[in-house]
Amino acid sequence: MGYIDVIHEVKRYKSGGASLVANNDVTFSILQGELVVILGASGTGKSTLLNVIGGMDGCDEGDVIVDGENIAKYNAKELTEYRRLDVGFVFQFYNLVPNLTALENVEMASEIVPYSNDPMEVLASVGLSNRCDNFPSQLSGGEQQRVAIARAVAKRPKILLCDEPTGALDYKTGKQVLHILQNMSRKHGATVLIVTHNSAIAPIADRVIRMRDARIASVNRNANPRNVDQLEW
Ligand SMILES: Nc1ncnc2c1ncn2[C@@H]1O[C@H](COP(=O)(O)OP(=O)(O)OP(=O)(O)O)[C@@H](O)[C@H]1O
Numbered sequence: 271m272g273y274i275d276v277i278h279e280v281k282r283y284k285s286g287g288a289s290l291v292a293n294n295d296v297t298f299s300i301l302q303g304e305l306v307v308i309l310g311a312s313g314t315g316k317s318t319l320l321n322v323i324g325g326m327d328g329c330d331e332g333d334v335i336v337d338g339e340n341i342a343k344y345n346a347k348e349l350t351e352y353r354r355l356d357v358g359f360v361f362q363f364y365n366l367v368p369n370l371t372a373l374e375n376v377e378m379a380s381e382i383v384p385y386s387n388d389p390m391e392v393l394a395s396v397g398l399s400n401r402c403d404n405f406p407s408q409l410s411g412g413e414q415q416r417v418a419i420a421r422a423v424a425k426r427p428k429i430l431l432c433d434e435p436t437g438a439l440d441y442k443t444g445k446q447v448l449h450i451l452q453n454m455s456r457k458h459g460a461t462v463l464i465v466t467h468n469s470a471i472a473p474i475a476d477r478v479i480r481m482r483d484a485r486i487a488s489v490n491r492n493a494n495p496r497n498v499d500q501l502e503w
C-alpha cells in the first residue's frame with residue numbers, strides 16, 4: 271500500500287456519440303513525500319490523471335486511494351473539502367483569477383487553509399516580489415506560471431499536483447521552480463507529482479511514471495535522485 275494508490279482507474283470522455291478512453295486501466299502506487307515525474311506524449315492522459323487524483327474530475331471505473339480514503343467514491347462535498355485542505359494544483363494553463371492581483375490570487379489559496387505560508391514570501395521565492403500588485407493580464411506567461419506555483423505552494427498542501435509547471439519558463443527560472451518543488455517534498459514532506467514533456471527532469475524524481483496510449487507504460491523507482499542543481503538540459 272502506498273500513500274496514493276490508483277487501482278484499475280478508467281476515465282472516458284464522451285463527445286457526441288463517440289467515447290474516448292483517456293485513462294485506460296491505470297494502476298500504480300506512490301509513497302508519502304515522494305517526488306514523482308509523469309512523462310508521456312501529448313494526449314496520453316497525463317492531465318486527466320492529475321485531475322482525477324486532485325479530485326477535480328471523477329473517474330468512470332476503479333479506485334483512487336489517498337491516505338487510506340477512496341476519493342473515487344467521494345461525493346461533491348467531500349471532494350470540495352479534499353481539494354481545499356489537501357491538494358495544491360498548478361494547472362497547465364495557470365487558471366489565475368483575472369480580476370485579482372498576483373498577491374490576491376495567492377492569498378485566495380492561503381486564506382482557505384488553517385496553516386499557510388506567507389503569500390509575500392512565497393511570491394518572493396518565485397522571484398515576483400515586485401509584481402505582486404499586477405493583474406494576470408499584465409504579466410508574462412512565465413510570470414503567470416510562477417504565480418500559479420506560488421498559489422499552490424502557499425497552501426502547504428499534502429499533495430502538490432503540477433501540470434507542466436516549467437513549460438513556459440526559461441532554463442534558469444525553470445530550475446528555480448523545480449528547486450521549490452523538490453524542497454516541498456524533501457523539506458516539507460509533501461507528495462509532489464510533476465507532469466512534463468521534458469524527460470531531462472526525470473533524474474530529480476524518486477519515481478518516474480511513463481504513460482503511453484492512455485495507459486501506464488512503465489514505473490521506475492530512482493534510488494539516487496539528483497539535486498536540481500545537478501540537472502542539465
Ligand atoms: N474534456 C474533454 N472532453 C473530451 N475529450 C477530452 C477532454 N479532456 C481531454 N480529452 C481527451 O483525452 C485525451 C487525454 O487528454 P489529456 O489532456 O489528459 O492529455 P495530456 O497527456 O495531458 O496531453 P498534453 O501533453 O497535450 O497536455 C486526449 O485525447 C484529449 O483530447
Ligand SMILES: [Mg+2]
Nearest residue numbers: 316317362433
Ligand atoms: Mg495535459
